[in-house]
Amino acid sequence: VYKSNHRARTGSNNPPLISKWSGPITHFYSIAPPPAEGELVFSEIHYHPLDPAPGELAVDSTFRSSDFEFVELLNNSEKALNLSGLAVNGEVRFSFLDGTAQILEPGKRFMIVRNARAFALRYGSEIPVIGEYQGKLSNGGGPLELSTQRGKSILKLNYLDDWFPTTDGQGFSLVAKDDATQDEKLGKDGWRPSWNPNGSPGQADERTEVFFTAIQVEQSGVILSIELPKDTSVEVQSIDTLEQALGQAQWKSFKVIAPSGQAQSMKVFDRNPGVAQRFYRLKIQPGD
Incomplete structure (x- = not known):
């Protein structure tokens, strides 16, 4: 920058600089065209996650539920999108110039999170995170906006906590x-x-389906065969009459199968049920 009225400072603590030019100043500008309507969307918002599990607190006792927040963006087009000229504003703030990647391929997703360390602990380090945003997502709802460097709005929306109670602190996210x-x-x-x-x-976001692949009745009891996807925990429950199964009676739990990093083929044995009939069901357990 040239300053025509610059005057050199004098004195022992000032360097003998007499140039009217400043030192180098760096600015980044993107010439990439912004995405057209519908090409880039907010695909998932996790604004009020579950509280930290005991194992997560053992890693860092300062973790709070908000540390596990995330916002997911999806390239909904058939071409690569250059996001270097965009920023997220509203409840949180993030510039894609500060991210570890700016080119989003067709059908791919970018994750921006509040706390990358907490996110990796809960979801694994194999999910790529391009950066951490500033601020936090309000548990009560609020605006999110995609805009250009010059402040032109590309996409703006609002979310509210009373749309779905299960997304407000019960562990489930908002999915577009x-x-x-x-x-x-x-x-x-x-x-x-x-x-x-x-x-x-x-x-x-796809539904996880679990079901019995076989039910064998033996003299000594009932053998239940189950196929579980990876990272899925289920509770095996039973009830003894059809009227109870179709009504509001409490199902009894007799086994919880812990999640595994690999798909599981399991057999559960209900020894000597002692009744003429028994009904079984599988209930997916919330993650830690």
């Missing part, structure tokens, strides 16, 4: 519906709770 057009008018109808506890960061 595929056919919803995102804008300020988008309300509850454009969103749904995640199928699984803790959401599905970095991937499409």
Whole structure:
């Protein structure tokens, strides 16, 4: 920068600089065109996660539920998008110039999080995170906006905590519906709770299905065969009459199968049920 009225300072503590030019100043500008409407969307918002589990607190006792927040962006187009000229504003603030990546390939997702260390602890380090945002997502709801470096709004929306109680501190995230057009008018109808506890960061949110692959009745009892996807915990429950099964009676738990990093083939043995009939079901357990 040239300053025509610059005067050199004098004195023993000032260097003998007489140039009217300042030192180098660095600014970054993006010439990439911003995404068109519908090409870039907020695909998942986890604004009020579960409190830290005991194992997470053992790693860092200062963790709070807000440390596990995240926002996911999806390239909903068929071309690569250059996001270097964009920023996220509203409840949180993030510039893609500060991220570890700026080019989002078709169908891929970018994760920005509040606390990368907490996120990796809960979800694993294999999910790529491009950066941490400033601020925190309000548990009561608020605005999120994508804008250019010059402040031009590309996409703006709002979320509210009373849309779905399960997303407000009960472990489930807000997931955008595929056919919803995102804008300020988008309300509850454009969103749904995640199928699984803790959401599905970095991937499409798909329903986890578990079922009995076989039920064998032997003289000594009943053998229940189960196929479990990885990272899925289930509780095996039973009840003894059809009327109870169809009503509001309490199902009895007799085994909880812990999650594993690999898919599991399990056999559960119900020894000598002692009744003429018994009904079984599987209940997916919330994650830690």
